[in-house]
Amino acid sequence: MTKKVLVLPGDGIGPEIVGQATRVLDALIENHGLDVTYESALVGGSSYDAHETPLTDEVLAQAKDADAILLGAVGGPKWEQYDISVRPEKALLKLRSELELFGNLRPAILYKQLADASSLKPELVSDLDVLIVRELTGGIYFGQPRGIRTLENGERQGFNTYVYSESEVERIAHVAFKAAMLRDKRVCSVDKANVLEATELWREVMERVSKEYPEVELTHMYVDNAAMQLVRAPKQFDVMVTGNMFGDILSDCAAMLTGSIGMLPSASLDANGKGMYEPIHGSAPDIAGQNKANPLATILSVSMLLRHSFGEGALADKIDQAVSTVLDQGYRTADIHTEGDTLVSTTEMGDAVLKAL
Amino acid sequence: MTKKVLVLPGDGIGPEIVGQATRVLDALIENHGLDVTYESALVGGSSYDAHETPLTDEVLAQAKDADAILLGAVGGPKWEQYDISVRPEKALLKLRSELELFGNLRPAILYKQLADASSLKPELVSDLDVLIVRELTGGIYFGQPRGIRTLENGERQGFNTYVYSESEVERIAHVAFKAAMLRDKRVCSVDKANVLEATELWREVMERVSKEYPEVELTHMYVDNAAMQLVRAPKQFDVMVTGNMFGDILSDCAAMLTGSIGMLPSASLDANGKGMYEPIHGSAPDIAGQNKANPLATILSVSMLLRHSFGEGALADKIDQAVSTVLDQGYRTADIHTEGDTLVSTTEMGDAVLKAL
Numbered sequence: 001m002t003k004k005v006l007v008l009p010g011d012g013i014g015p016e017i018v019g020q021a022t023r024v025l026d027a028l029i030e031n032h033g034l035d036v037t038y039e040s041a042l043v044g045g046s047s048y049d050a051h052e053t054p055l056t057d058e059v060l061a062q063a064k065d066a067d068a069i070l071l072g073a074v075g076g077p078k079w080e081q082y083d084i085s086v087r088p089e090k091a092l093l094k095l096r097s098e099l100e101l102f103g104n105l106r107p108a109i110l111y112k113q114l115a116d117a118s119s120l121k122p123e124l125v126s127d128l129d130v131l132i133v134r135e136l137t138g139g140i141y142f143g144q145p146r147g148i149r150t151l152e153n154g155e156r157q158g159f160n161t162y163v164y165s166e167s168e169v170e171r172i173a174h175v176a177f178k179a180a181m182l183r184d185k186r187v188c189s190v191d192k193a194n195v196l197e198a199t200e201l202w203r204e205v206m207e208r209v210s211k212e213y214p215e216v217e218l219t220h221m222y223v224d225n226a227a228m229q230l231v232r233a234p235k236q237f238d239v240m241v242t243g244n245m246f247g248d249i250l251s252d253c254a255a256m257l258t259g260s261i262g263m264l265p266s267a268s269l270d271a272n273g274k275g276m277y278e279p280i281h282g283s284a285p286d287i288a289g290q291n292k293a294n295p296l297a298t299i300l301s302v303s304m305l306l307r308h309s310f311g312e313g314a315l316a317d318k319i320d321q322a323v324s325t326v327l328d329q330g331y332r333t334a335d336i337h338t339e340g341d342t343l344v345s346t347t348e349m350g351d352a353v354l355k356a357l
Numbered sequence: 358m359t360k361k362v363l364v365l366p367g368d369g370i371g372p373e374i375v376g377q378a379t380r381v382l383d384a385l386i387e388n389h390g391l392d393v394t395y396e397s398a399l400v401g402g403s404s405y406d407a408h409e410t411p412l413t414d415e416v417l418a419q420a421k422d423a424d425a426i427l428l429g430a431v432g433g434p435k436w437e438q439y440d441i442s443v444r445p446e447k448a449l450l451k452l453r454s455e456l457e458l459f460g461n462l463r464p465a466i467l468y469k470q471l472a473d474a475s476s477l478k479p480e481l482v483s484d485l486d487v488l489i490v491r492e493l494t495g496g497i498y499f500g501q502p503r504g505i506r507t508l509e510n511g512e513r514q515g516f517n518t519y520v521y522s523e524s525e526v527e528r529i530a531h532v533a534f535k536a537a538m539l540r541d542k543r544v545c546s547v548d549k550a551n552v553l554e555a556t557e558l559w560r561e562v563m564e565r566v567s568k569e570y571p572e573v574e575l576t577h578m579y580v581d582n583a584a585m586q587l588v589r590a591p592k593q594f595d596v597m598v599t600g601n602m603f604g605d606i607l608s609d610c611a612a613m614l615t616g617s618i619g620m621l622p623s624a625s626l627d628a629n630g631k632g633m634y635e636p637i638h639g640s641a642p643d644i645a646g647q648n649k650a651n652p653l654a655t656i657l658s659v660s661m662l663l664r665h666s667f668g669e670g671a672l673a674d675k676i677d678q679a680v681s682t683v684l685d686q687g688y689r690t691a692d693i694h695t696e697g698d699t700l701v702s703t704t705e706m707g708d709a710v711l712k713a714l
């Protein structure tokens with residue numbers, strides 16, 4: 001049966017990079033028998049400008065109806081003045097929550113062709129391949145109660161609730177252990193169990209679920225130490241699993257270790273393999289509309305989409321291979337360009353990938 | 358009037374490194390007219406072993422009575438099996454809270470003599486000098502309600518509360534802005550105001566307090582981006598101010614950027630300049646008792662103590678100078694040793710500092 005993809009270009013460079021990713025999709029549909037249709041819709045700031053909400057009910061319904069979602073990026077200074085409830089980010093959070101996309105996979109991979117891009121010494125990051133598994137629909141991001149209240153003494157107080165139930169931890173644990181089974185079979189669970197009760201329970205559940213994966217080695221690390229170890233010796237990690245807030249911080253830190261966040265895709269999965277796929281970088285308003293942005297993270301998001309939601313591992317491999325080829329050929333957008341390489345635009349990079357396909 | 362220091366060596370390498378720091382104190386008392394007395398007490402695991410609590414009421418009273426506290430380090434695998442309520446860390450948290458030591462100063466300084474120790478490329482970290490100001494007695498560390506409860510459906514749920522009132526943010530804001538006035542006059546406040554209401558209020562209060570420091574430039578950064586920027590280009594920062602949890606993570610990350618956490622002291626201050634001073638590194642149980650640990654972070658904690666609690670800037674400068682001298686002379690403990698340097702023990706490093714004083 002024909003699978004449906006909802007394409008959400010979003011704001012800033014979103015439309016440009018997604019444009020190249022859909023060219024790749026088109027090529028696979030036309031030339032490799034991929035049985036997929038897709039339609040596009042507004043999300044984030046561009047949706048706010050048109051409809052005064054970053055995510056309309058219609059688009060949410062389309063997202064629920066689709067088999068997978070490809071997202072560009074949302075946000076920009078233009079919308080930062082608005083109330084938190086209608087900011088572009090809210091669309092992301094609502095999509096994650098309403099679609100129960102609790103399993104966020106954020107690979108931090110250093111492409112050997114881009115080894116110099118890292119701010120770390122080459123020997124510490126060569127061949128880096130860490131997978132961060134972040135819980136995405138719970139924790140302090142969604143915990144109730146939350147808000148700003150006025151205390152008896154008249155001063156205001158802001159509050160949020162960090163909360164995880166056993167079943168929420170269990171399901172993300174399974175995602176992490178299953179991912180580890182396909183890799184080096186090591187999971188490091190990151191918590192702050194020496195201070196936060198919510199993460200004490202997290203640790204306990206991780207231990208329990210690990211019994212079902214006797215081949216996988218489970219270790220625990222406090223989040224402050226994890227941040228240090230990522231900087232000191234990132235290659236010690238295989239899979240890291242953690243809650244929503246810590247995952248937000250650590251996955252960005254890990255991504256930056258590669259020095260090329262323009263290269264990193266991500267997947268946010270529900271329990272049935274449906275997912276939303278997006279580059280981990282932002283909407284880069286400063287270079288929007290200039291045909292300068294790196295489309296490779298979005299193109300690699302298509303690869304993740306095919307692999308995780310559509311079971312099309314062979315086609316996903318083709319995309320990965322094509323990206324590796326264009327890097328070998330020396331093509332670089334501005335964000336990863338160094339002397340001696342061939343500087344290309346967003347569309348030229350798309351051309352090169354299509355040719356390599 | 359004679360000032361009183363309470364010395365809390367703690368666990369692991371604590372007694373060894375504090376031993377060298379008190380030798381420095383002794384020297385200043387004997388030879389430089391420093392009018393200080395000190396006494397020692399148990400804290401952490403060693404207190405638990407003797408009294409079944411990581412902090413006795415007596416020691417807490419001594420701490421309240423002292424003008425400043427010098428702490429080594431607490432914790433170790435031996436005590437990790439115990440309930441969170443009696444673990445060594447609890448002593449730290451209780452001291453911070455009971456003494457209202459809300460202002461945590463964590464400098465991340467790269468000593469030019471140790472430039473190679475960083476995992477970052479030298480040009481990115483040479484002369485790095487960032488001050489992290491962490492709120493230490495509020496936020497999710499102490500927020501109520503907290504615990505593990507059983508839901509109606511029978512499953513358990515762990516929960517914590519992230520909470521900041523206006524006055525709590527105000528007082529840490531003043532600490533940050535005052536510190537910035539003595540430095541490069543730039544404060545970057547780190548929050549997650551696009552998701553957490555508690556930090557929305559944080560941001561608003563930071564803006565308000567900044568009006569009292571027109572010379573200081575205030576910027577805001579989301580915590581995930583801050584973690585990235587620390588790895589990408591740490592020298593962009595002067596003072597970073599943030600809440601308890603984010604500060605825990607970012608200060609360890611920033612410290613590790615220097616590659617020599619055996620060199621970094623910290624101060625935890627109340628509203629009147631009373632403070633607790635400690636190295637930012639841990640109790641390193643693996644090398645405890647071997648006369649191998651680096652005492653310099655603890656010796657530099659004495660310098661911070663003299664500067665911040667006793668107004669003895671000149672004596673503090675003397676200590677800083679002595680530490681710089683021993684580094685120039687090539688003395689290195691194992692943690693910072695590289696080929697060509699003189700490898701020294703904990704006590705030999707103490708000897709060298711005393712000689713340089």
Ligand SMILES: CC(C)[C@H](C(=O)O)[C@@H](O)C(=O)O
Nearest residue numbers: 089090092093248551552581
């Ligand atoms: C935009 C923001 C709400 C989001 C998050 O914090 O989850 C982003 O930082 C991310 O990591 O996808």
Ligand SMILES: CC(C)[C@H](C(=O)O)[C@@H](O)C(=O)O
Nearest residue numbers: 194195224446447449450605
């Ligand atoms: C030991 C622990 C409770 C403590 C903290 O989280 O504050 C430590 O990591 C620190 O940063 O001083």
